[in-house]
Amino acid sequence: MPKKNAFYAQSGGVTAVINASACGVIETAREHRAHIGKVYAGRNGIIGALREELIDTSKESRKAIHGLLSTPSGAFGSCRHKMKSLEENRAEYERLIEVFEAHDIGYFFYNGGGDSADTCLKVSQLSESMGYPIQAIHVPKTIDNDLPLTDNCPGFGSVAKYVAVSTREAALDVASMCETSTKVFILEVMGRHAGWIAAAAGLAAQKEGDAPHIILFPEIAFNREKFLAKVKRTVKKYGYCVVVASEGAQYKDGTFLSESGLRDAFGHAQLGGLAPNLAQMVKDEFGYKYHWAVADYLQRAARHIASQTDVDQAYAVGKAAVEMAVAGKNAVMPCIVRSAGKRYNWSIGEAPLDKVANVEKMMPRNFISRDGFNITDAARTYLEPLIQGEAYPAYRHGMPQYVELKNTLVPKRLKRRFKV
C-alpha cells in the first residue's frame, strides 16, 4: 500500500471529548508513518476540504496534540454542512477529489453523528463512483447518543455525567430552601429527538423520592394535566419538585413545548423557551415559586466534569479508525461493544457504514417508567457505566488548561476557489 496523507474533520455539534478522538487519530497516525504521511485537519470541518483550508497537524507538538485529550469543543473547527447526494451536487464531490488529489490524501476520517455518517458513506463510495481511491472511516461522536450499532456514542457519557451531577446539586439546593422559597425547579437539557440526555438526569436519584421527580422525554407526548398533577403530588409529598426536560419535549400533535405562541410589539415570534414555558404553566396553576435553568452549551462543553469512560472511548474510536484504515478498510465505523455480564466491560467493534447512516436510535420504551415521567432500572443499568470516572483536566491559576493549537494552514495548491 503506498503511503498517503490523511484528512480528518470534525462535524456537527462539538462535545467535551471530540478532541479526544482527534487525539486518538493523530497520535495513532503518527505511529503508522509507513502508511500514513501527514494528517490534515479540515478547518471548520468538511468545509475546510472544499475550500482547501487544510490544517497541517504535523506542525503541532506531541504535547499540544496530547493536550487535545482534555480539551473540549472542536480544536480545528466544526460545521453543519450536509453533503447532498452525488446526483444532486456532483460539483462538491468533484471538488473533494480535486483537493484530495492535490494533497495526496488517501484516508478520510470523519468525526460526527448520523448526518456525518451519511456524508462519510458517500465519500467512501468515491472510489467506485468517481474512480478516486479513498478509504473513508467514520469516527462516531454525538451527545445525542442516537447512532445505531454502537452501544453508546462518545460525547454522550460526559453530558450524561454533567446533567446527573448538576441535577443532584441543584436538587439539594431546592430541597434545602423549599419550606419558604422555590418549590419547583426546572432544568432544560439538550435532546431534540431522543431523550437520552434527560434520562441521564435520572442517575441523580439514589432512592425513592429523590430528584429528579419528573423527566420529560421527546418520546412521550406531553400531557399538561398529567404533568401538573404529578408536580402537585410531588410538592405535597416531598415539599419540592425537580423537573428535567428535554428540549424536544412536545405535545401529541408535535408542537414543541418551547414554542410560546407569543409575538412582541414588532410582530416577531417570541422565543419562549421550554423551561420558562413550563415554569409559567406551574405558576399559573399553583402559584408555586419556581426557578429554571437552561444548560445549553455548558452541558456539552463541560470537559471539567467529563466522564473518564467517555474520554477513553472517544480516544479509542479515533485510534481504531486509523488502525482500520491501515488494515485496508473502507466504509466502516469503529463502535463500542458492551460485553455480556454484570460488570461493565467494553471493546471496540466494527460497524458497516451503510447500516449506520441516517438511522436514529431512540430510547427503548422499557427505559422509561410506565407513567412516562422517569427512567427504569434497565435504563439505569445501561447509563451508569457511561459516567464512571472523573477525567479532570490540569489546572493553572485556578482554570483548566485547555490547549489552543497553532492551526497552520497547508499552502494551497489549487488555483480554483470553491464557494461553500
Added chain:
Amino acid sequence: MPKKNAFYAQSGGVTAVINASACGVIETAREHRAHIGKVYAGRNGIIGALREELIDTSKESRKAIHGLLSTPSGAFGSCRHKMKSLEENRAEYERLIEVFEAHDIGYFFYNGGGDSADTCLKVSQLSESMGYPIQAIHVPKTIDNDLPLTDNCPGFGSVAKYVAVSTREAALDVASMCETSTKVFILEVMGRHAGWIAAAAGLAAQKEGDAPHIILFPEIAFNREKFLAKVKRTVKKYGYCVVVASEGAQYKDGTFLSESGLRDAFGHAQLGGLAPNLAQMVKDEFGYKYHWAVADYLQRAARHIASQTDVDQAYAVGKAAVEMAVAGKNAVMPCIVRSAGKRYNWSIGEAPLDKVANVEKMMPRNFISRDGFNITDAARTYLEPLIQGEAYPAYRHGMPQYVELKNTLVPKRLKRRFKV
C-alpha cells in the same frame, strides 16, 4: 463561664460551601466541650428556632459532619425570613428567648449574608434589651460577595470558579462552530445588585480577543445601541461574541432587562428572562444565530468545581466564629483579611456586626473597564486568588458523594406553638 448549648442556623440562599462553615462550627465546638454543650441547628434556619425545631447535631457521626465539608446546599435547611425590629415584632424576639432558655442556649451562630447580619445583630442585643445572656456571632456567607469589612465572602469563590470555567468552555464551543452556526452566546448569571459574579467570567479570558467579549453589570446602565454596536464589532472581528450578563442588568431608569413587557392570552405577565430577551434583541437587529444559557441554581450548587480557597475560607470562618464565642465575644463577624504583597495570603480578622449589617459592598468602578463591558486588571488581581485550587468531592458510581444527615429533632420542651 458556665457551659451553654449553641444554636447554629443557615440563612438565605445556600451556596456550594455553606456546609463547610457548618462543618467548621460543629467540629470546633466539639473541641470546646468545656464551654459549649451541644450544637443545635435550626431546621430551615431561624424558623427552626421560632418553631422550636432544633436539630441535634450531636446525633451525627464525625464522618457525617466532616462530609459537610464537601456537600453543597444547606444540610439543615435554610430560609428567607428577615426579622423585623424589636419594636415592630417583639413577639418573635420573646419567642427566641423562650426557646433559647428552654434549651439552655447561650451561643447564636448565624450563617448568612447582609440581611442575616442584621438579624444576628438584633439577636446580639437581646442581652441588653431583654436581659437574656446570649453571644451572637455572624458567620459570613453569600455568593453575592457584597458584605463589607471582609475581603470577600465565602460562597463567592466557588460560584466565580464555576462561571469562569463554564464561560471558557462554552466559548470554545461557540468559537469552533461560529463559521456556520451560532455567532452570539449569552450566559445569564446571578447577581441582582452587584456584578461580582458576572465579573468572575472575565477570568475566562487569557488574552486580547478571548471570551467573554461583553459583560453586563448591574452597576452600569444598559445602553441598547452601545451593546449592539459592540456585539457587531466583536462578531466582525472574531467571528463570534460571548456575552455574560448579571441577572440584575438594567436600563438607566431601573427597568430590568429581564422584564419582557409581554402578556399571554390570559393577561399574565410573560416572564421573558434576561438571556432570551438579549438574544431576541441581537436576532432582531442582526439576524445572527444565537444560543443562550441560564445557569441559575447550577452555579451556586456546583460543589463539583468548588474553589479550594473558598472551601478553606468557609471552614475557617465557621471555626473562628466558635473561637470568638468561647473567647467571650458578641456581635462580631469573622472576616477574611487579604495581606499586602504580591503573593495572595489571607487570615481571619474580626468585624463589628453593627458595621456589617445592611451595608452592601458594590464593585468598585475601577474594576470595570472604561467602556463598561469588561473587567480591568485590578479586578483580575482581586478575583483570581479566590478561584484557586480544585476541592473535588469524593465520587462513587460516577457521582459525587454528598452526605445526607439524620437531622434528628430535639424533643420539644415548650407547650406553646409559634406560627411563623
